[in-house]
Amino acid sequence: MTMTLAAIADAVIEKAGKRPRFIVAIAGPPGAGKSTLADTLQEELTRRGEKSAVLPMDGFHMDNGILEERGLLKRKGAPETFDVRAFIDIVKAVRKADEEVLVPVFDRSREIAIASARVVAPETRIILTEGNYLLLDEAPWKRLDGMFDLTIFVGPSYEVLEERLRQRWIHYGLDDAGIEWKLYGNDLPNGKRIIENSRPADIAIEIFETA
DSSP: OEEEHHHHHHHHHHHHTTOSOEEEEEEOSTTSSHHHHHHHHHHHHHHTTOOEEEEEGGGGBOOHHHHHHTTOGGGTTSGGGBOHHHHHHHHHHHHHOSSOEEEEEEETTTTEEEEEEEEEOTTOOEEEEEETTTTBOSTTGGGGTTOOSEEEEEOOOHHHHHHHHHHHHHHTTOOHHHHHIIIIIIIHHHHHHHHHHBOOOSEEESEEEOO
């Protein structure tokens, strides 16, 4: 279904109630619009007087050197190329809401994760985690089951995903061969895996509208 940004914000605030720390998971395939939703939702929550922050899963990419050693560099972005344990540790630390937590952020232009690049303050009430595999029902990702207070799955059609991903890699300057590999050798197969093997979300949407 399609939901407006306002309706999603309403749902988050209603479910959060008066809890001092509320963690939302925004999951879905590559190119679904998870980052855009997280960022615009954070802005909307701020507009409504809520203190919120975005915690991106992409900051937990393994380093390229490790991926190369393991023969996984070309599959960067697949479930096996993330430091899941570190992500789980950060979510647990954030859950406590008793001290500042520094989290990494992925720089896509350089294809590297930058450590301690974003602050989650103890007074920040709503945490918007976003990433492909937050609901993936496969080890070790299934260890995240039960760690979120509200789950959202964003899943546009295959055609929408394909076009968005193509435009992403054009934007980052890949040649035609590189784009074809990213699309059909990695991103779209990962997307199919996510759609077919993710746990049901509390809210499932195809497209969100900012109005």
